Amino acid sequence: MCGFMGVVSSSEPAAALMYEGLLCLQHRGQDSAGMVTFEDSFHLKKGNGLVQDVFTTNNMPRLRGNVGIGHVRYPTIGSGDSEDAQPFLTAYPYGMAIVHNGNVTNYHELRQHLKEKKTLLNSNCDVEVLLHAFGIELARLGVPDLTPEVLFDVTESLFKLVKGSYSGALMIANYGILAFRDPFGIKPCIYGKRIEADGNTTYAVASENVALDILGFTDWTDVAPGQAVLFRPGKEPVSRTCSDQKEHFPCIFEHVYFARPDSLIDGISVYKTRRRFGQQLAKRIRELEPQLEIDVVIPVPDSACTAAGTLARELGVEYREGLVKNRYIGRTFIMPDQKHRTAGIRRKLNAIPLEFENKNVLLVDDSIVRGNTSRKIVELARQAGAKKVYFASCSPKVQHPCVYGIDMATRKELVARDRSSKEIAAAIGADFLIYQTLEDLVASAQAGNPKITSFCTACFSGHYPTQDITPEMFEALENERLCVRD
Secondary structure, eight states: OOEEEEEEOSSSOHHHHHHHHHHHTGGGOOSEEEEEEEESEEEEEEEESOHHHHSOTTTGGGOOSSEEEEEEEOOSSSOSSGGGOSOEEEOSSSOEEEEEEEEETTHHHHHHHHHHTTOOOOSSOHHHHHHHHHHHHHHHHTOSSOOHHHHHHHHHHHHHHOOEEEEEEEEETTTEEEEEEOTTOOSOOEEEEEEOTTSOEEEEEESSTHHHHTTTOEEEEEOOTTEEEEEOTTSOOEEEEOOOOOOOOOBTHIIIIISOTTOEETTEEHHHHHHHHHHHHHHHHHHHOTTOOOSEEEEOTTTTHHHHHHHHHHHTOEEOOOEEEOTTSOOGGGSSSHHHHHHHHHHHEEEOGGGTTTOEEEEEESOOSSSHHHHHHHHHHHHTTOSEEEEEESSOOOOSOBOSSSSBOOGGGOTTTTOOHHHHHHHHTOSEEEEOOHHHHHHHHHTTOTTOOOOBOHHHHOOOTTOOOOHHHHHHHHHHHHHHHO
């Protein structure tokens, strides 16, 4: 998962807007950040680190221009090297730059295809493949002038060529920004507009609407699956559906963990969805373990707090924030390797012993992936004096790798794979463990927008909506991740 933003204006500098927007999207990636703007030429700044570290008062003034794109990165394909930071640029056949969120599943095949065409790639990042594939198709058409129809035709060809999940923004020098979302609509993409003091309209596109909301953009519209939307200074956006794929499969893990609770994704409130997670979990506990003695419900901050509060109310049990989070430590799930995640969890969380001592504690977390973090948290609860430690996961068992942009690419790492709930409870040291059912998870999200009849639940169900995932692809992705970690 990553976060991106694009700005097209007739009068407002893009960099300042993108800086604020990327700060709002920092939760989606902490590995690197970057921006590129255009005024007479491209102006690029990117590097490893957080938004506030990469962009300074010394380098922001040189990001001139009213059109630009920006990115925060969480690596899946590629490494944490600065060469893999986005945006990426090319001068052929037009000056173009690109950012994206997602994962190209046929990356290695496309990379070999580009190599055969003598295309030089400067990184191991899949978005660079997207950029050059777009450029090659645009050059193949050989048109003297760019038009919306030409760009939509190229996007249609790109969707047929590039597999996986991806949404993003392509900036074309002296022209505008083309926002796109893959035919299955797995990754979110939304745009809005803002009327400036001089009467001109600024448009912005982003991974989540919070980046638009905080900057005063309104009339939010989700980019539809397989759709491309073209933004040009001083003109109304134009769009076209560039795929005949009919069914929409938005990633349900956005609601479980990645998205901010104040976001709306495809018209679904993340906050309300997480409340429904808590309601369903409470119902399940009453059905399976009605005699379970729970003295206090404590969330693992932050993404589980909403569900835990609702769960406690439904069960009639006290809710306490017994784990205190250090706000200056990043999200451990999106740290680059398990060594950093394990060290980060103890720096990030500390217990309030008064909330644990001699109590039967129900810890609530958004998910259990590798199990190492959960085990550390259970240990922390016991060290704080808990009599018994129960554990509830707001999502089902994660049993399958995610190939669409979440770092779950090695099957042997998944603690729930080929294990029962009792065996997983023993592995993490809990006295009792309960999972959300897949049916309740989907129903909780779908209640926010009944028009969405399907979600991507591949990491839980093993059903990959793109239907192109092979054992060889699993092996290649796993080897990619293992090489990066080594």
